Amino acid sequence: MIEVVIDDRCGGCGDCVDVCPSDVLARGPGGKAVIARQADCQTCYLCELYCPEDALFVWPQTDSVADVTAQQALATGDVGGFRRDSGWDEHAATHTNQHWRMGAIFERARLMAIDAAKTARTEDGRTK
Template sequence: MIEVVVEDRCNGCGDCVQACPSDVLRMGADGRAVIAHQADCQTCLLCELYCTTDALFVWPQVDRVVGLSAEQALASGQLGAFRRDHGWGEHTTTHTNQHWRMGAIFERARLLAVETAAAKTARPEDIR
């Protein structure tokens, strides 16, 4: 689940907001990404992949918020590790991009998001 946006690293590009399939992130009043709907995070890590400044930290725990601070995320040494390990951006020459293997997981996440959105908008008479 998304835990932290490190404000000092966020350049306000909005790529993470665009990449998120669950609308978890929004652009804040200061022009930087903010976590708007943390509970909707699917832990797909797309926001981390598209963040070229390594300002986002997604914890692998999918069913609850851990509550990490920006300082803890920075101290972990894991900011940017997902991008690096998948050969994205500046890491294409040192790491092989194996992200294509995530296709089935992303499809499951997409279907779950569609189902969840439908359940949120369903009228009581539609539920059986």
């Protein structure tokens, strides 16, 4: 779950806000990211992946808030680790980026969600 936006690192680009599939993040003062709906976080790490400033910290725990502070996040040494280990941006030369493979998985999930919505409407007595 998203735990913290490290304010002094956030440059306000908004990439994390744009990529979040659950609209967990929003633009706050100065365009900087703020956590708006933490409970909606899917722990997909897309915000961390797209943050060029390594200003976000996602904790792998998905069912409750861990209350990690910026100082605690930085102390883990894991801030920016997902981008690095994924071979994103400046890490492309040293780590292999395989995220291109996720496109088919996301498309399959999208189609399953559409089918589920159609089924729910049919079961409610509404037409497709």
